[in-house]
Amino acid sequence: MSDADAIPEYKSKPGASDDVGITNLSAFSSGPGIKSMAEVLAIVAVAVVLIGGAEFLLGFFEVPQYVLPKPSEIAMALVGDFHLILPHLGYTLVELLSGFAIGAAVGLVMAAVITQFPFVEKVVTPYILLLVTTPMLALVPLLILRFGFGFTPRIIAVALAAGPMVMINAATGFRRVDRAKIALARSYGASTLQIFWKIRAPMALPMILVGLMIGSIFGLLTAVGAEMVGGGFGLGNRLTSYSSMIQMPQFFAVVLILSILGILIYVLFFFIGKKWASWEA
Amino acid sequence: MDGQNNPKLSVRGATKVYSTRSGDLVAIDRCSLDVKAGEIVSIVGPSGCGKTTLLWSMSGLHPLSSGEVLLDGKPVKGPNPEIGMVFQEATLLPWRNLDSNIRFPFEIKGNRPDEAWIGELLHKVGLEGFGSRFPRELSGGMQQRAALVRALSFKPSVLLMDEPFGALDSFTREEMNRLVEQIWLETQTTIVLITHSIEEAIFLSDRVIVMSARPGRVAKEYKVPFPRPRSFEIMSTKEVFDLTNAIKLEIVGDQKSRFAQQASDTIQPAAE
Structure with a gap:
């Protein structure tokens, strides 16, 4: 396409995204922003073609419902059974929000404190990496043994999944020390606390937001996974329940709700990032 | 205002030693200089001669290994509200x-900003709106002009500038120099300026101080006796030309001897 070949416009500062940890900030800055009505129409048209095509092909080849339900059947299940699914959505959200809040708060505080002490940071980092890379879902059976089938094991699992993600990204942010900016603040007699709140924290903010976004998506993943492992409620539990009863339209309705939830999380952080971290672009 | 002969800013035997992995590094060695109230003094010298270290010590941003900095006769131990800083980057x-x-x-x-003064400064540098x-x-x-306004906003009596216009193109740089001159004409702020540009140093200063290569010492001092504002005509006279060359020679000569020394220190077999 000619658009992609066009010489990019000169930018005075090619965003400093070289010091970024788990992911980069392109989610906030260089996302393919929707610009015109034509683009919106094209996106809608693609959706219509995909959904309509699936509807037609599944009908034409007479694919049985238990293999893959038609989009119309999924939509009807979503509308018809929404009142049955809604409480489970609520439970999942409670687990996600409380687990994420705990994990993110602990992760943020730890990142802020640890980066102040390079030695401590060096010692702690391998263990944090271990926490990041270990799928916390693996611990859920153990947590259920210890805490039963209620909210507690799930909230703990979500916190354990989200916390290290938030921490490792926030730590990357807090580590971005700009000697000149700190010298500037110090030349006005700024205290350590002032330097933290007025220089270090705003500089870390874009990376903190990235951490929060990844952390919350990991949290959602872990919450649903934990619900599938055990316990009688939550969207994950609905997935196992509907699939065991071969209620595929309902099953896909739940999958759809989960996708929408994930997208909402992304959009939320996208706009927070646009508002508070767009200076990084 | 007080005692005509007392310097506004005084550096006495300033020495700064950094301890690095490869041993101690003497950045500046027994530097002494006085700056009178309302004077503009430039510090020039080969790169790595400790100019920035000296300036940062004057601002109280980092402590000296020995020696002291006096502002109005009182030692500067930390950041001081009388001192404004302009850094290399805005x-x-x-x-x-x-x-x-x-x-x-x-x-x-935690002070209330002096809005009238800030407005006046913004007007002066053309950043209104x-x-x-x-x-x-x-x-x-524009960024560096904003940094200048920020440094002057709280009416410091001393302005320390660390290669403030080094990152700007030469036209913008001349424009900034004229701006500093104009602000000085109106405020008589004492200014210490570090620069790589001898032209800039001569255009702005009452005195130009040349520092020697590491360890940084005050090597020589040149008076710049031309009246202000310094027009293009003044700046193109033979006197200015000669002074520029003299300073250049002082710096280059010093570098030459240093290279000669390094070369004789590190003669190694050519074949690897």
Whole structure:
């Protein structure tokens, strides 16, 4: 396409995204922003073609419902059974929000404190990496043994999944020390606390937001996974329940709700990032 | 205002030693200089001669290994509200707009910003109406002008400038020099300026101090006796030309002897 070949416009500062940890900030800055009505129409048209095509092909080849339900059947299940699914959505959200809040708060505080002490940071980092890379879902059976089938094991699992993600990204942010900016603040007699709140924290903010976004998506993943492992409620539990009863339209309705939830999380952080971290672009 | 002969800013035997992995590094060695109230003094010298170290010590940003800095006769031990700093880069905070950047010093100090004075400064540097712009929306020259306004906003009696215009193109740089001259004519702020540009040093200063290569020492001092404002005509006279060359020779000569020394120190077999 000619658009992609066009010489990019000169930018005075090619965003400093070289010091970024788990992911980069392109989610906030260089996302393919929707610009015109034509683009919106094209996106809608693609959706219509995909959904309509699936509807037609599944009908034409007479694919049985238990293999893959038609989009119309999924939509009807979503509308018809929404009142049955809604409480489970609520439970999942409670687990996600409380687990994420705990994990993110602990992760943020730890990142802020640890980066102040390079030695401590060096010692702690391998263990944090271990926490990041270990799928916390693996611990859920153990947590259920210890805490039963209620909210507690799930909230703990979500916190354990989200916390290290938030921490490792926030730590990357807090580590971005700009000697000149700190010298500037110090030349006005700024205290350590002032330097933290007025220089270090705003500089870390874009990376903190990235951490929060990844952390919350990991949290959602872990919450649903934990619900599938055990316990009688939550969207994950609905997935196992509907699939065991071969209620595929309902099953896909739940999958759809989960996708929408994930997208909402992304959009939320996208706009927070646009508002508070767009200076990084 | 007080005692005519007492220097505004006085550096006495300033020595700064950094301890590095490869041993101690003497950045500046027994530097002494006096700056009178209302004077503009430039410090030039080969790169790595400790100019910035000296300036940062004068501002109280980092402590000296030995020696002292006196402001109005009182030792400078830490950041001082009488001293304004302009750094190599504009160092605007990218998440704040221009207005908020300029009021940053007041926010740190917990004082009410002097709005009338800030307005006047913004008018002088031609940044009126740009208050809601963010740093990345401003040109390099505009950013450095904003940094100048920020440094002058709290009316410091001494302005320390660390290669403030080094990153600007030469036209913008001349424009900034004239701006500093104009502000000086109106405020008589004492200015110490570090620069790589001998032209800039001569244009702005009452005195130019040449530092020797590491360890940095005050090697020589040149008086710049031309009247202000220094017009293009004055700046193209033979006197200015000769002074420029003399300073250049002093710096280059010093470098030459250093290279000669290094070469004789490190004669190694050519074949590897």
